[in-house]
Amino acid sequence: MTILCEPDAAAAEEHVLPDGNVRRVDNVWDAARLLSAEPAELLVVIGPNVPTAEALRFAEALRPVRPAAGVVLVRARVDVVMLTEALRVGVRDVVPAGDQAALAEACRRSLETSQGLLGSVPEPPAQPEATGRIVTVFAAKGGCGKTTLAINLAVALAKDRRRVCLVDLDLAFGDVAISVQVKPARTIIDALPMAGHVDTTGAASLLTRYRPGLDLLLAPVTPGDAEKIPPHLVRELLTVLQGMYDYVVVDTPAQFSEHVLIAMDASAHHVLLTTPDVPALKNLRVTLDTFDMLSYPADIRSIVLNRSDAKVGLTADDVMKAVRSPIAAHVPSSREVPMSINKGTPIVIDNPGHPVSQAVSRFVRERLERGAPASRPAVASGRRAGGRRAR
Ligand SMILES: Nc1ncnc2c1ncn2[C@@H]1O[C@H](COP(=O)(O)OP(=O)(O)OP(=O)(O)O)[C@@H](O)[C@H]1O
Ligand SMILES: [Mg+2]
Structure with a gap:
Protein backbone atom coordinates (compact mmCIF):
# COMPACT_ATOMS: atom_id res chain seq x y z
CA MET A 1 0.00 0.00 0.00
CA THR A 2 1.07 3.59 -0.64
CA ILE A 3 -0.23 6.61 1.27
CA LEU A 4 -1.19 9.51 -0.96
CA CYS A 5 -1.55 12.73 0.98
CA GLU A 6 -3.64 15.13 -1.12
CA PRO A 7 -6.69 17.13 0.02
CA ASP A 8 -8.05 17.54 -3.52
CA ALA A 9 -9.68 14.27 -4.60
CA ALA A 10 -9.64 15.26 -8.29
CA ALA A 11 -5.91 16.12 -8.15
CA ALA A 12 -5.31 12.79 -6.39
CA GLU A 13 -6.94 10.91 -9.26
CA GLU A 14 -4.26 12.25 -11.59
CA HIS A 15 -1.47 10.58 -9.65
CA VAL A 16 -0.50 7.29 -11.20
CA LEU A 17 1.35 5.30 -8.61
CA PRO A 18 3.15 2.04 -9.34
CA ASP A 19 1.46 0.39 -6.38
CA GLY A 20 -2.25 0.26 -7.28
CA ASN A 21 -3.14 -0.14 -3.59
CA VAL A 22 -3.28 3.52 -2.60
CA ARG A 23 -4.93 5.11 0.43
CA ARG A 24 -5.63 8.81 0.15
CA VAL A 25 -5.59 11.08 3.20
CA ASP A 26 -6.30 14.81 3.31
CA ASN A 27 -3.37 16.03 5.35
CA VAL A 28 -0.01 15.10 6.83
CA TRP A 29 -1.47 14.49 10.29
CA ASP A 30 -3.75 11.79 8.93
CA ALA A 31 -0.80 10.40 6.99
CA ALA A 32 1.17 10.24 10.26
CA ARG A 33 -1.71 8.52 12.00
CA LEU A 34 -2.01 5.95 9.22
CA LEU A 35 1.74 5.35 9.26
CA SER A 36 1.63 4.80 13.01
CA ALA A 37 -1.09 2.20 12.54
CA GLU A 38 0.71 0.52 9.60
CA PRO A 39 4.29 -0.31 10.61
CA ALA A 40 4.94 -2.01 7.24
CA GLU A 41 4.08 1.07 5.16
CA LEU A 42 7.05 2.29 3.13
CA LEU A 43 5.94 5.15 0.91
CA VAL A 44 4.12 8.45 1.33
CA VAL A 45 3.45 10.58 -1.74
CA ILE A 46 2.58 14.17 -0.84
CA GLY A 47 0.44 15.87 -3.47
CA PRO A 48 0.74 19.44 -4.80
CA ASN A 49 -2.06 20.86 -2.65
CA VAL A 50 -0.36 20.11 0.68
CA PRO A 51 1.59 23.23 1.81
CA THR A 52 5.34 22.73 1.32
CA ALA A 53 6.17 23.72 4.92
CA GLU A 54 3.80 21.04 6.28
CA ALA A 55 5.19 18.42 3.91
CA LEU A 56 8.79 19.18 4.89
CA ARG A 57 8.06 19.13 8.61
CA PHE A 58 6.33 15.79 8.17
CA ALA A 59 9.32 14.34 6.32
CA GLU A 60 11.70 15.71 8.96
CA ALA A 61 9.67 14.21 11.82
CA LEU A 62 9.33 10.89 10.03
CA ARG A 63 13.00 10.31 9.28
CA PRO A 64 14.29 9.43 12.77
CA VAL A 65 11.35 7.18 13.67
CA ARG A 66 10.72 5.46 10.33
CA PRO A 67 13.98 5.69 8.42
CA ALA A 68 12.89 2.97 6.01
CA ALA A 69 9.77 4.86 4.93
CA GLY A 70 10.19 7.26 2.02
CA VAL A 71 8.51 10.55 1.16
CA VAL A 72 8.06 11.66 -2.45
CA LEU A 73 6.91 15.22 -2.96
CA VAL A 74 4.86 16.42 -5.93
CA ARG A 75 5.03 20.19 -6.43
CA ALA A 76 3.42 22.53 -8.95
CA ARG A 77 6.76 24.34 -9.16
CA VAL A 78 10.14 22.90 -8.31
CA ASP A 79 12.89 25.40 -7.52
CA VAL A 80 16.41 24.93 -6.23
CA VAL A 81 15.80 26.40 -2.77
CA MET A 82 12.81 24.14 -2.11
CA LEU A 83 14.57 21.12 -3.59
CA THR A 84 17.62 21.67 -1.36
CA GLU A 85 15.46 22.05 1.74
CA ALA A 86 13.41 18.97 0.82
CA LEU A 87 16.48 16.80 0.40
CA ARG A 88 17.96 18.18 3.62
CA VAL A 89 14.95 17.03 5.65
CA GLY A 90 15.00 13.58 4.05
CA VAL A 91 12.49 13.76 1.17
CA ARG A 92 13.57 11.07 -1.30
CA ASP A 93 12.47 12.88 -4.47
CA VAL A 94 10.61 15.97 -5.66
CA VAL A 95 8.73 15.65 -8.96
CA PRO A 96 6.77 18.23 -10.93
CA ALA A 97 2.97 17.89 -10.86
CA GLY A 98 1.64 16.30 -14.03
CA ASP A 99 4.80 14.33 -14.85
CA GLN A 100 3.38 10.84 -14.25
CA ALA A 101 6.43 9.04 -15.58
CA ALA A 102 8.74 10.93 -13.19
CA LEU A 103 6.39 10.19 -10.28
CA ALA A 104 6.23 6.48 -11.06
CA GLU A 105 10.01 6.34 -11.35
CA ALA A 106 10.51 8.28 -8.07
CA CYS A 107 8.12 5.91 -6.25
CA ARG A 108 9.86 2.86 -7.67
CA ARG A 109 13.28 4.19 -6.59
CA SER A 110 12.01 5.11 -3.12
CA LEU A 111 10.51 1.64 -2.58
CA GLU A 112 13.76 0.08 -3.75
CA THR A 113 15.71 2.21 -1.23
CA SER A 114 13.22 1.26 1.50
CA GLN A 115 13.60 -2.45 0.78
CA GLY A 116 17.38 -2.07 0.94
CA LEU A 117 17.18 -0.18 4.22
CA LEU A 118 14.82 -2.67 5.79
CA GLY A 119 17.58 -5.26 5.81
CA SER A 120 20.00 -2.92 7.56
CA VAL A 121 17.82 -0.73 9.78
CA PRO A 122 17.29 -2.09 13.27
CA GLU A 123 13.67 -1.84 14.44
CA PRO A 124 12.25 -0.23 16.43
CA PRO A 125 14.22 2.94 15.66
CA ALA A 126 15.52 5.08 18.48
CA GLN A 127 13.53 8.14 19.54
CA PRO A 128 15.36 11.41 18.91
CA GLU A 129 17.21 12.70 21.96
CA ALA A 130 14.96 14.76 24.21
CA THR A 131 16.83 18.06 24.23
CA GLY A 132 13.95 20.55 24.22
N1 LIG B 1 -2.09 41.77 31.83
C1 LIG B 1 -3.41 41.70 31.63
N2 LIG B 1 -4.15 42.81 31.45
C2 LIG B 1 -5.49 42.75 31.28
N3 LIG B 1 -6.18 41.61 31.20
C3 LIG B 1 -5.50 40.47 31.37
C4 LIG B 1 -4.10 40.43 31.59
N4 LIG B 1 -3.71 39.13 31.70
C5 LIG B 1 -4.83 38.39 31.56
N5 LIG B 1 -5.89 39.19 31.36
C6 LIG B 1 -7.29 38.75 31.17
O1 LIG B 1 -7.67 38.00 32.32
C7 LIG B 1 -8.57 36.97 31.95
C8 LIG B 1 -8.02 35.64 32.48
O2 LIG B 1 -6.84 35.35 31.79
P1 LIG B 1 -6.43 33.84 31.43
O3 LIG B 1 -7.57 33.12 30.81
O4 LIG B 1 -5.15 33.91 30.71
O5 LIG B 1 -6.23 33.30 32.91
P2 LIG B 1 -6.00 31.79 33.38
O6 LIG B 1 -5.11 31.86 34.57
O7 LIG B 1 -5.56 30.95 32.26
O8 LIG B 1 -7.48 31.39 33.83
P3 LIG B 1 -8.02 29.90 34.16
O9 LIG B 1 -7.52 29.59 35.55
O10 LIG B 1 -9.50 30.07 34.10
O11 LIG B 1 -7.47 28.99 33.12
C9 LIG B 1 -8.68 37.01 30.44
O12 LIG B 1 -9.84 37.71 30.09
C10 LIG B 1 -7.46 37.80 30.01
O13 LIG B 1 -7.68 38.51 28.81
MG1 LIG C 1 -6.35 29.16 31.46
Whole structure:
Protein backbone atom coordinates (compact mmCIF):
# COMPACT_ATOMS: atom_id res chain seq x y z
CA MET A 1 0.00 0.00 0.00
CA THR A 2 1.07 3.59 -0.64
CA ILE A 3 -0.23 6.61 1.27
CA LEU A 4 -1.19 9.51 -0.96
CA CYS A 5 -1.55 12.73 0.98
CA GLU A 6 -3.64 15.13 -1.12
CA PRO A 7 -6.69 17.13 0.02
CA ASP A 8 -8.05 17.54 -3.52
CA ALA A 9 -9.68 14.27 -4.60
CA ALA A 10 -9.64 15.26 -8.29
CA ALA A 11 -5.91 16.12 -8.15
CA ALA A 12 -5.31 12.79 -6.39
CA GLU A 13 -6.94 10.91 -9.26
CA GLU A 14 -4.26 12.25 -11.59
CA HIS A 15 -1.47 10.58 -9.65
CA VAL A 16 -0.50 7.29 -11.20
CA LEU A 17 1.35 5.30 -8.61
CA PRO A 18 3.15 2.04 -9.34
CA ASP A 19 1.46 0.39 -6.38
CA GLY A 20 -2.25 0.26 -7.28
CA ASN A 21 -3.14 -0.14 -3.59
CA VAL A 22 -3.28 3.52 -2.60
CA ARG A 23 -4.93 5.11 0.43
CA ARG A 24 -5.63 8.81 0.15
CA VAL A 25 -5.59 11.08 3.20
CA ASP A 26 -6.30 14.81 3.31
CA ASN A 27 -3.37 16.03 5.35
CA VAL A 28 -0.01 15.10 6.83
CA TRP A 29 -1.47 14.49 10.29
CA ASP A 30 -3.75 11.79 8.93
CA ALA A 31 -0.80 10.40 6.99
CA ALA A 32 1.17 10.24 10.26
CA ARG A 33 -1.71 8.52 12.00
CA LEU A 34 -2.01 5.95 9.22
CA LEU A 35 1.74 5.35 9.26
CA SER A 36 1.63 4.80 13.01
CA ALA A 37 -1.09 2.20 12.54
CA GLU A 38 0.71 0.52 9.60
CA PRO A 39 4.29 -0.31 10.61
CA ALA A 40 4.94 -2.01 7.24
CA GLU A 41 4.08 1.07 5.16
CA LEU A 42 7.05 2.29 3.13
CA LEU A 43 5.94 5.15 0.91
CA VAL A 44 4.12 8.45 1.33
CA VAL A 45 3.45 10.58 -1.74
CA ILE A 46 2.58 14.17 -0.84
CA GLY A 47 0.44 15.87 -3.47
CA PRO A 48 0.74 19.44 -4.80
CA ASN A 49 -2.06 20.86 -2.65
CA VAL A 50 -0.36 20.11 0.68
CA PRO A 51 1.59 23.23 1.81
CA THR A 52 5.34 22.73 1.32
CA ALA A 53 6.17 23.72 4.92
CA GLU A 54 3.80 21.04 6.28
CA ALA A 55 5.19 18.42 3.91
CA LEU A 56 8.79 19.18 4.89
CA ARG A 57 8.06 19.13 8.61
CA PHE A 58 6.33 15.79 8.17
CA ALA A 59 9.32 14.34 6.32
CA GLU A 60 11.70 15.71 8.96
CA ALA A 61 9.67 14.21 11.82
CA LEU A 62 9.33 10.89 10.03
CA ARG A 63 13.00 10.31 9.28
CA PRO A 64 14.29 9.43 12.77
CA VAL A 65 11.35 7.18 13.67
CA ARG A 66 10.72 5.46 10.33
CA PRO A 67 13.98 5.69 8.42
CA ALA A 68 12.89 2.97 6.01
CA ALA A 69 9.77 4.86 4.93
CA GLY A 70 10.19 7.26 2.02
CA VAL A 71 8.51 10.55 1.16
CA VAL A 72 8.06 11.66 -2.45
CA LEU A 73 6.91 15.22 -2.96
CA VAL A 74 4.86 16.42 -5.93
CA ARG A 75 5.03 20.19 -6.43
CA ALA A 76 3.42 22.53 -8.95
CA ARG A 77 6.76 24.34 -9.16
CA VAL A 78 10.14 22.90 -8.31
CA ASP A 79 12.89 25.40 -7.52
CA VAL A 80 16.41 24.93 -6.23
CA VAL A 81 15.80 26.40 -2.77
CA MET A 82 12.81 24.14 -2.11
CA LEU A 83 14.57 21.12 -3.59
CA THR A 84 17.62 21.67 -1.36
CA GLU A 85 15.46 22.05 1.74
CA ALA A 86 13.41 18.97 0.82
CA LEU A 87 16.48 16.80 0.40
CA ARG A 88 17.96 18.18 3.62
CA VAL A 89 14.95 17.03 5.65
CA GLY A 90 15.00 13.58 4.05
CA VAL A 91 12.49 13.76 1.17
CA ARG A 92 13.57 11.07 -1.30
CA ASP A 93 12.47 12.88 -4.47
CA VAL A 94 10.61 15.97 -5.66
CA VAL A 95 8.73 15.65 -8.96
CA PRO A 96 6.77 18.23 -10.93
CA ALA A 97 2.97 17.89 -10.86
CA GLY A 98 1.64 16.30 -14.03
CA ASP A 99 4.80 14.33 -14.85
CA GLN A 100 3.38 10.84 -14.25
CA ALA A 101 6.43 9.04 -15.58
CA ALA A 102 8.74 10.93 -13.19
CA LEU A 103 6.39 10.19 -10.28
CA ALA A 104 6.23 6.48 -11.06
CA GLU A 105 10.01 6.34 -11.35
CA ALA A 106 10.51 8.28 -8.07
CA CYS A 107 8.12 5.91 -6.25
CA ARG A 108 9.86 2.86 -7.67
CA ARG A 109 13.28 4.19 -6.59
CA SER A 110 12.01 5.11 -3.12
CA LEU A 111 10.51 1.64 -2.58
CA GLU A 112 13.76 0.08 -3.75
CA THR A 113 15.71 2.21 -1.23
CA SER A 114 13.22 1.26 1.50
CA GLN A 115 13.60 -2.45 0.78
CA GLY A 116 17.38 -2.07 0.94
CA LEU A 117 17.18 -0.18 4.22
CA LEU A 118 14.82 -2.67 5.79
CA GLY A 119 17.58 -5.26 5.81
CA SER A 120 20.00 -2.92 7.56
CA VAL A 121 17.82 -0.73 9.78
CA PRO A 122 17.29 -2.09 13.27
CA GLU A 123 13.67 -1.84 14.44
CA PRO A 124 12.25 -0.23 16.43
CA PRO A 125 14.22 2.94 15.66
CA ALA A 126 15.52 5.08 18.48
CA GLN A 127 13.53 8.14 19.54
CA PRO A 128 15.36 11.41 18.91
CA GLU A 129 17.21 12.70 21.96
CA ALA A 130 14.96 14.76 24.21
CA THR A 131 16.83 18.06 24.23
CA GLY A 132 13.95 20.55 24.22
CA ARG A 133 13.15 22.59 27.30
CA ILE A 134 9.82 22.30 28.99
CA VAL A 135 8.49 25.52 30.51
CA THR A 136 5.38 25.12 32.65
CA VAL A 137 3.19 28.11 33.51
CA PHE A 138 1.23 27.67 36.74
CA ALA A 139 -0.89 29.58 39.26
CA ALA A 140 -2.94 27.89 41.96
CA LYS A 141 -5.63 30.56 41.65
CA GLY A 142 -7.79 30.66 38.52
CA GLY A 143 -7.88 33.62 36.17
CA CYS A 144 -4.39 34.96 36.94
CA GLY A 145 -3.48 35.00 33.25
CA LYS A 146 -1.80 31.58 32.80
CA THR A 147 -3.24 30.92 29.36
CA THR A 148 -2.56 34.46 28.18
CA LEU A 149 1.03 34.30 29.37
CA ALA A 150 1.64 30.76 28.08
CA ILE A 151 0.43 31.69 24.58
CA ASN A 152 2.47 34.88 24.46
CA LEU A 153 5.58 33.15 25.83
CA ALA A 154 5.24 30.44 23.19
CA VAL A 155 4.91 33.02 20.41
CA ALA A 156 7.86 35.03 21.74
CA LEU A 157 10.01 31.87 21.94
CA ALA A 158 9.10 30.77 18.40
CA LYS A 159 11.49 32.97 16.49
CA ASP A 160 14.97 32.64 14.95
CA ARG A 161 13.94 29.27 13.46
CA ARG A 162 13.22 27.84 16.92
CA ARG A 163 10.50 25.22 17.10
CA VAL A 164 8.00 25.53 19.92
CA CYS A 165 5.04 23.44 20.98
CA LEU A 166 2.37 24.83 23.31
CA VAL A 167 0.61 22.10 25.29
CA ASP A 168 -2.81 22.82 26.80
CA LEU A 169 -2.77 20.74 29.96
CA ASP A 170 -5.95 22.35 31.27
CA LEU A 171 -7.59 19.13 30.19
CA ALA A 172 -11.12 19.93 31.39
CA PHE A 173 -11.40 23.60 30.45
CA GLY A 174 -8.55 24.29 28.05
CA ASP A 175 -8.73 27.74 26.45
CA VAL A 176 -5.75 27.74 24.13
CA ALA A 177 -7.68 26.80 20.97
CA ILE A 178 -10.35 29.42 21.49
CA SER A 179 -7.83 32.07 22.54
CA VAL A 180 -5.95 31.79 19.24
CA GLN A 181 -9.07 30.86 17.27
CA VAL A 182 -7.99 27.54 15.83
CA LYS A 183 -10.31 24.61 15.27
CA PRO A 184 -9.43 21.73 17.62
CA ALA A 185 -9.64 19.02 14.97
CA ARG A 186 -7.04 16.96 16.82
CA THR A 187 -6.50 17.00 20.57
CA ILE A 188 -4.63 15.10 23.27
CA ILE A 189 -7.57 12.68 23.49
CA ASP A 190 -6.47 11.27 20.10
CA ALA A 191 -3.30 10.10 21.87
CA LEU A 192 -5.21 7.49 23.90
CA PRO A 193 -4.75 4.62 21.41
CA MET A 194 -1.00 5.40 21.30
CA ALA A 195 -0.46 5.14 25.08
CA GLY A 196 2.67 3.14 25.78
CA HIS A 197 4.11 3.55 22.28
CA VAL A 198 3.95 7.25 21.36
CA ASP A 199 6.59 8.11 18.76
CA THR A 200 7.27 11.35 16.89
CA THR A 201 5.07 10.38 13.97
CA GLY A 202 2.20 9.65 16.34
CA ALA A 203 2.81 12.84 18.33
CA ALA A 204 3.00 14.89 15.11
CA SER A 205 -0.42 13.55 14.15
CA LEU A 206 -1.92 15.15 17.29
CA LEU A 207 -0.62 18.64 16.68
CA THR A 208 -2.31 21.69 15.26
CA ARG A 209 -0.18 24.08 13.25
CA TYR A 210 -0.67 27.63 14.52
CA ARG A 211 2.07 29.69 12.89
CA PRO A 212 5.57 29.07 11.57
CA GLY A 213 7.61 27.48 14.33
CA LEU A 214 4.67 27.10 16.73
CA ASP A 215 2.44 24.04 17.00
CA LEU A 216 -0.27 23.31 19.55
CA LEU A 217 -1.25 20.18 21.43
CA LEU A 218 -4.82 21.08 22.32
CA ALA A 219 -6.98 20.01 25.26
CA PRO A 220 -9.99 17.72 24.70
CA VAL A 221 -13.13 19.46 23.52
CA THR A 222 -15.45 17.50 25.82
CA PRO A 223 -14.70 18.23 29.50
CA GLY A 224 -15.49 14.59 30.49
CA ASP A 225 -12.60 13.44 28.30
CA ALA A 226 -10.09 14.97 30.72
CA GLU A 227 -10.49 12.04 33.09
CA LYS A 228 -9.65 9.58 30.35
CA ILE A 229 -6.10 10.93 29.96
CA PRO A 230 -3.80 8.88 32.20
CA PRO A 231 -0.93 10.83 33.77
CA HIS A 232 1.67 8.47 32.26
CA LEU A 233 0.43 9.44 28.78
CA VAL A 234 1.22 13.08 29.57
CA ARG A 235 4.72 12.06 30.64
CA GLU A 236 5.19 10.07 27.45
CA LEU A 237 3.93 12.87 25.22
CA LEU A 238 6.12 15.48 26.89
CA THR A 239 9.18 13.28 26.46
CA VAL A 240 8.48 12.79 22.75
CA LEU A 241 7.70 16.48 22.22
CA GLN A 242 10.96 17.37 23.94
CA GLY A 243 12.74 15.49 21.18
CA MET A 244 10.82 17.33 18.47
CA TYR A 245 10.92 20.93 19.71
CA ASP A 246 13.37 23.43 21.16
CA TYR A 247 10.77 24.54 23.71
CA VAL A 248 7.59 22.95 24.99
CA VAL A 249 5.44 25.49 26.85
CA VAL A 250 2.76 23.98 29.09
CA ASP A 251 -0.42 25.80 30.13
CA THR A 252 -2.05 24.33 33.24
CA PRO A 253 -5.29 24.33 35.23
CA ALA A 254 -5.37 26.13 38.58
CA GLN A 255 -4.82 22.98 40.61
CA PHE A 256 -2.09 20.52 41.53
CA SER A 257 -3.34 17.59 39.47
CA GLU A 258 -1.13 14.56 38.89
CA HIS A 259 -0.82 15.74 35.26
CA VAL A 260 0.46 19.13 36.39
CA LEU A 261 3.01 17.54 38.72
CA ILE A 262 4.26 15.38 35.87
CA ALA A 263 4.77 18.52 33.76
CA MET A 264 6.54 20.18 36.70
CA ASP A 265 8.77 17.12 37.14
CA ALA A 266 9.78 17.30 33.49
CA SER A 267 10.24 21.08 33.37
CA ALA A 268 13.44 23.03 32.96
CA HIS A 269 11.61 26.10 34.15
CA HIS A 270 8.59 26.82 36.34
CA VAL A 271 6.80 30.10 35.66
CA LEU A 272 4.62 30.91 38.64
CA LEU A 273 2.08 33.58 38.02
CA THR A 274 0.30 35.84 40.46
CA THR A 275 -1.72 39.01 40.48
CA PRO A 276 -1.45 41.67 43.20
CA ASP A 277 -4.38 40.51 45.31
CA VAL A 278 -4.43 38.69 48.62
CA PRO A 279 -5.99 35.35 47.52
CA ALA A 280 -3.58 35.00 44.58
CA LEU A 281 -0.61 35.83 46.80
CA LYS A 282 -1.73 33.36 49.46
CA ASN A 283 -2.00 30.65 46.82
CA LEU A 284 1.42 31.52 45.41
CA ARG A 285 2.94 31.26 48.89
CA VAL A 286 1.33 27.81 49.31
CA THR A 287 2.65 26.82 45.87
CA LEU A 288 6.19 27.92 46.76
CA ASP A 289 6.08 25.95 50.03
CA THR A 290 4.80 22.90 48.17
CA PHE A 291 7.52 23.21 45.52
CA ASP A 292 10.17 23.46 48.24
CA MET A 293 8.73 20.38 49.89
CA LEU A 294 8.91 18.54 46.56
CA SER A 295 12.56 19.65 46.21
CA TYR A 296 11.98 21.57 43.01
CA PRO A 297 15.05 23.76 42.75
CA ALA A 298 14.43 27.46 43.32
CA ASP A 299 16.76 28.48 40.53
CA ILE A 300 14.50 27.11 37.81
CA ARG A 301 11.60 29.13 39.13
CA SER A 302 10.39 32.56 38.01
CA ILE A 303 7.64 34.53 39.65
CA VAL A 304 5.72 36.72 37.24
CA LEU A 305 3.47 39.46 38.55
CA ASN A 306 0.60 39.94 36.12
CA ARG A 307 -1.45 43.15 36.13
CA SER A 308 1.45 44.54 38.14
CA ASP A 309 0.15 48.11 37.90
CA ALA A 310 -3.40 47.33 39.03
CA LYS A 311 -4.39 49.94 41.59
CA VAL A 312 -5.58 47.53 44.27
CA GLY A 313 -3.65 48.80 47.27
CA LEU A 314 -0.74 46.34 46.98
CA THR A 315 2.62 47.44 45.58
CA ALA A 316 5.22 45.21 43.93
CA ASP A 317 7.19 45.55 47.16
CA ASP A 318 4.26 44.25 49.20
CA VAL A 319 4.02 41.32 46.80
CA MET A 320 7.71 40.52 47.11
CA LYS A 321 7.49 40.60 50.90
CA ALA A 322 4.38 38.43 50.92
CA VAL A 323 5.91 35.70 48.77
CA ARG A 324 9.46 36.16 50.16
CA SER A 325 10.89 35.79 46.65
CA PRO A 326 12.07 38.13 43.91
CA ILE A 327 9.79 38.94 41.01
CA ALA A 328 11.27 38.07 37.63
CA ALA A 329 8.81 40.01 35.49
CA HIS A 330 6.12 42.62 35.86
CA VAL A 331 3.38 42.42 33.23
CA PRO A 332 1.16 45.49 33.28
CA SER A 333 -2.59 45.46 33.04
CA SER A 334 -4.07 46.53 29.73
CA ARG A 335 -7.45 46.26 28.06
CA GLU A 336 -5.55 45.40 24.89
CA VAL A 337 -4.84 41.97 26.41
CA PRO A 338 -8.49 40.78 26.46
CA MET A 339 -9.00 42.62 23.16
CA SER A 340 -6.17 40.62 21.59
CA ILE A 341 -7.71 37.39 22.92
CA ASN A 342 -11.09 38.34 21.48
CA LYS A 343 -9.39 38.96 18.13
CA GLY A 344 -7.59 35.62 18.39
CA THR A 345 -4.18 37.26 17.90
CA PRO A 346 -1.78 37.19 20.86
CA ILE A 347 -0.64 40.66 21.84
CA VAL A 348 3.05 39.93 21.14
CA ILE A 349 2.06 39.40 17.50
CA ASP A 350 -0.60 42.08 17.33
CA ASN A 351 1.42 44.81 18.98
CA PRO A 352 5.05 43.83 19.69
CA GLY A 353 5.85 47.31 21.00
CA HIS A 354 3.10 47.23 23.64
CA PRO A 355 4.38 47.29 27.26
CA VAL A 356 2.78 43.85 27.86
CA SER A 357 4.55 42.39 24.80
CA GLN A 358 7.81 44.01 25.83
CA ALA A 359 7.54 42.58 29.34
CA VAL A 360 6.92 39.10 27.91
CA SER A 361 9.77 39.36 25.39
CA ARG A 362 12.18 40.64 28.03
CA PHE A 363 11.24 37.77 30.32
CA VAL A 364 11.86 35.27 27.51
CA ARG A 365 15.23 36.85 26.72
CA GLU A 366 16.40 37.14 30.30
CA ARG A 367 15.00 33.97 31.87
CA LEU A 368 14.02 31.34 29.33
CA GLU A 369 16.40 31.43 26.41
CA ARG A 370 19.40 29.13 26.62
CA GLY A 371 22.18 30.68 28.62
CA ALA A 372 19.79 32.83 30.66
CA PRO A 373 20.81 32.58 34.32
CA ALA A 374 17.75 30.77 35.65
CA SER A 375 17.59 28.28 32.78
CA ARG A 376 20.74 26.36 33.48
CA PRO A 377 20.29 22.68 34.21
CA ALA A 378 19.22 22.15 37.79
CA VAL A 379 21.28 19.98 40.09
CA ALA A 380 18.80 19.13 42.81
CA SER A 381 16.94 15.88 42.45
CA GLY A 382 13.22 15.69 41.86
CA ARG A 383 10.31 14.70 44.03
CA ARG A 384 10.47 11.12 42.76
CA ALA A 385 13.41 9.02 41.66
CA GLY A 386 13.83 9.62 37.94
CA GLY A 387 10.93 12.04 38.00
CA ARG A 388 12.62 15.29 37.06
CA ARG A 389 14.57 15.58 33.90
CA ALA A 390 15.37 19.27 33.93
CA ARG A 391 17.40 20.56 30.98
N1 LIG B 1 -2.09 41.77 31.83
C1 LIG B 1 -3.41 41.70 31.63
N2 LIG B 1 -4.15 42.81 31.45
C2 LIG B 1 -5.49 42.75 31.28
N3 LIG B 1 -6.18 41.61 31.20
C3 LIG B 1 -5.50 40.47 31.37
C4 LIG B 1 -4.10 40.43 31.59
N4 LIG B 1 -3.71 39.13 31.70
C5 LIG B 1 -4.83 38.39 31.56
N5 LIG B 1 -5.89 39.19 31.36
C6 LIG B 1 -7.29 38.75 31.17
O1 LIG B 1 -7.67 38.00 32.32
C7 LIG B 1 -8.57 36.97 31.95
C8 LIG B 1 -8.02 35.64 32.48
O2 LIG B 1 -6.84 35.35 31.79
P1 LIG B 1 -6.43 33.84 31.43
O3 LIG B 1 -7.57 33.12 30.81
O4 LIG B 1 -5.15 33.91 30.71
O5 LIG B 1 -6.23 33.30 32.91
P2 LIG B 1 -6.00 31.79 33.38
O6 LIG B 1 -5.11 31.86 34.57
O7 LIG B 1 -5.56 30.95 32.26
O8 LIG B 1 -7.48 31.39 33.83
P3 LIG B 1 -8.02 29.90 34.16
O9 LIG B 1 -7.52 29.59 35.55
O10 LIG B 1 -9.50 30.07 34.10
O11 LIG B 1 -7.47 28.99 33.12
C9 LIG B 1 -8.68 37.01 30.44
O12 LIG B 1 -9.84 37.71 30.09
C10 LIG B 1 -7.46 37.80 30.01
O13 LIG B 1 -7.68 38.51 28.81
MG1 LIG C 1 -6.35 29.16 31.46
